[in-house]
Amino acid sequence: MKFTERAWEIFNESINDYHKYDDINRQIENPYDESNLIEHLLYKKNWIDTVQWHLEDIIRDPQIDPVEALSLKRWIDKSNQERTDMVEYVDSWFLQQYGNVEVKEDAKINTESPAWAVDRFSILSLKVYHMQQEVDRTDATPDHIAACQAKLDVLKQQHIDLSTGIEELLADYVAGNKYMRVYKQMKMYNDESLNPVLYANKK
Structure with a gap:
């Protein structure tokens, strides 16, 4: 099975598991332990x-x-940092997978790492799921359903294109046509030593 096929299966498994309860406070119950590292991630x-x-x-x-909104905004900020961390973990996994590949002298680097492409792939799975929900609504107008179906068709084409692009990138790594590096995002606004508002308040 191709990497993107397996990833799409896992993403939809996660989405379906979440929607059994549809509760933002529910703790994750990851069915994959760390011995199956990429599935776990x-x-x-x-x-x-x-x-x-x-x-x-x-x-x-x-x-x-407004108080609840501020609390949610801080939760979203924390979630964004966790999301970035997970992308870096996935990229580190890819780097390990291709660490022994003999890179060609004329090998090129990609503008986007594989894990950031996988990040877009994960978000795409959510767009497809929720757009399908809109198409399946029984309380919406025919115009709304038709508009959402047109959007869903575009998302499905994006699924084909993005999965193809990811597979081609991975094939280039295997062949030594491209090489990768893992760069930390170095987000400054969450760092008490780098965000002027945060370190000013510590004085």
């Missing part, structure tokens, strides 16, 4: 994305209490 990555998807929905409620 992919499931956890998508679970974080799924919870954050619903946090983003909730915080846009025009009637939301």
Whole structure:
């Protein structure tokens, strides 16, 4: 099975598991232990994305209490950091997989690491799931359903294109046509030593 096929299966497993309860406070029950490292990472990555998807929905409620909104905003910030960390873990896994490949002298580097492409793939699985929900609504107008079906068709084409692009990138790594590096994102706003607002308040 191709990497993207397996990843898509795991992402949808995570999404379906979440929606059994549809509760942002529910703790993850990862069915893959760390002996199945990439499966473990992919499931956890998508679970974080799924919870954050619903946090983003909730915080846009025009009637939301401002105090609750601030709390959710800080939760989303924390989730974004966790999401970034998971991408770096996945990239480290890829780096280990291709660590012994003999890289060609004219090998090129990609503008996007494989894990950041997988990050977009995970988000795409959520878009497909929720757009399908809109298509299946029985309380929506025919125009709404038709518009959502057109969007769903585009998302499904994106699934084909993105999975193809990821597989081609991985094939280039295997062949030594491209090489990869793992760069830390170095987000500054969460770091008390780098965010001027945070370190000013510590004085």
